[in-house]
Amino acid sequence: MEIKKLKRKDKKGNIQAIFVVLASLFGLALFLTILAYTIPKVTDEMAKTELNNTAEIRQVLNESDRTIDKLDPVFLIIFTGLAIGILISSFMIKSHPIFIPVYIFLIAFAIIVAVIMNNVYVEFATNSALNSTITNKMTYSDTIMNHLPIVFAGIGILSMIIIFARAGGEQRI
Numbered sequence: 001m002e003i004k005k006l007k008r009k010d011k012k013g014n015i016q017a018i019f020v021v022l023a024s025l026f027g028l029a030l031f032l033t034i035l036a037y038t039i040p041k042v043t044d045e046m047a048k049t050e051l052n053n054t055a056e057i058r059q060v061l062n063e064s065d066r067t068i069d070k071l072d073p074v075f076l077i078i079f080t081g082l083a084i085g086i087l088i089s090s091f092m093i094k095s096h097p098i099f100i101p102v103y104i105f106l107i108a109f110a111i112i113v114a115v116i117m118n119n120v121y122v123e124f125a126t127n128s129a130l131n132s133t134i135t136n137k138m139t140y141s142d143t144i145m146n147h148l149p150i151v152f153a154g155i156g157i158l159s160m161i162i163i164f165a166r167a168g169g170e171q172r173i
Contacts (some may be wrong), residue, residue, distance in 0.1 A: 015106045017089055018156055021082045022110060022148075026117045028078060029141045030124060032071045037133045039068055068137055075141040083155055090159040097164050107156035114149040121145045 043061045095103075125134045125142065134142050144151060 015103060015110075017086050018107070018110045018152065018159070019113065021086060021155075022114055022117065022152060024082065025075075025079055025144070025148075026121065028075060029121065029138075029145050032075055032141060033124070033130060033134055033138055036068045036071055036137050037130055040065055072138050072140045075138075075144075079140075079144055086155055086159055087162060090162040093163050095163050100160070100164055103160050103163070107153070107160065110156055111149050111153050114152045118145065118148040121148070 043064055047058065047061050125131065125145075
């Protein structure tokens with residue numbers, strides 16, 4: 001029985017992955033923060049109504065409040081998975097070392113975009129209504145988003161090292 005080689009046609013990563021991950025994390029951080037802010041407000045108001053006065057419904061409302069504590073680790077897991085995905089896809093890129101200046105330029109552009117997103121997130125996080133939610137419940141996402149340019153500089157540099165410094169840089173493995 002023969003083992004067929006996997007075809008790797010068009011299965012390689014590229015620099016656009018960094019921008020996709022950057023936008024995804026930004027959107028996810030904002031979405032999870034808004035979700036962590038609104039769920040307790042909604043469940044508190046629902047618990048006050050006479051229709052939701054049974055023990056089962058109160059249990060469900062309390063359980064939904066406890067799920068908020070799980071949102072921040074979800075952000076950390078998604079961030080870690082996306083960062084590892086960038087590094088794995090960097091290994092799949094067939095590239096020549098002559099493109100190092102282009103890659104450096106694109107990493108610098110990604111860092112500039114990360115600075116802009118960081119400033120937007122800081123403005124969002126300093127909102128008086130959301131500030132307590134972010135500081136109390138969203139510590140991982142707040143830390144990552146506050147250090148977004150440094151994080152993506154590190155991911156970009158590691159990606160560049162993997163792409164251009166591996167043995168046989170212009171050959172496919």
